[in-house]
Amino acid sequence: MIPTPDLSHLSAQDYEHVYEPAEDTFLLLDALEADAEELRSLKAVVFLEVGSGSGCVSAFAGKILGPSALYLATDINHRACDCTRRTGSQNKVAVHTINTSLTAGLHQRLKNSVDIICFNPPYVPTMSTEALEAQGLRGIEGSWAGGSDGMQVTNTFLEVVHELMSPTGRFYLVAVKENNIPKIQSRMECLYQLKSKIILARRAGREHLSIVRFEHTAAPTL
């Protein structure tokens, strides 16, 4: 059993601006833990968390993969970047934090290189304008407001994630029922040759949460 990262350094004040780990976060941790053996055997060199928030997931990945991997974390919210960095040091995982939207600025150099990608996106269906505004504000609203079908931000990343994944790379996505997971899966397979599986699902209050894991159907041509 891998312990949940120590978050005692984060305060209520931090959580006014940064998403506090909740059921969705913990479901992602459980999915990573269930895959821990396989992830170790993949000999992951590069781990990337997109929208890292508190940094809980990156720190947890650090406990699974150990010090011979690189941990990169991005967030559009600079306060989240600061929390992620602090959570890394609190848990003795060197998390390299970058304040950016999704993987902007990293994409060019990380092509075909990332072994594990985690993304717990803003998946809550809202008005489309609300999601846009939330990303523009770069605050806590951006951690949940997902626009139409809750997919507005996620869709942008789904168009490019295949370029980042290494040949044996894996991509873990948090999604809810309203996101229409079967549609995501068929589109990703059809457009980008990424096969996928719902590896864990749980109901939390009103939310039907799932973790979808993607991998290349065949090694891409490098």
Add this chain to the structure above:
Amino acid sequence: MVRLLTHNLLACHVKGCTSNNFPLQFQNAQIELREADFNTDFLKNFLPKLEWKALVDSAKDLGDTSLPLEQPEMLDDEFLKNLHHVLLEIHVEEGSMTCPNCKHSYPISNGIPNMLLAEHEIG
């Protein structure tokens, strides 16, 4: 933490800026040296992913000339020690990084690089 390892992975992403947009050049870099745990596996794993010339040049900009111009074939202890120091122990806390092509400047504040662009600059 902007360390040279992170820096080696960042390129300018302003709309239309697609060539000569790497490596970003440090400006007014305030540096702190902090010891990091030495891990040979990490260094060996990561070596093939590095843009070597960019690393050597950027290290030089920050005042470190310990790395050879060409990546050596034999990874001896001294080389790995220097590589470890350059990649992981030099922290740029404040300053900025400028694109060699379009001159866009990305600030570094509190050790975190800010790669965000305004709406009209996004490709």
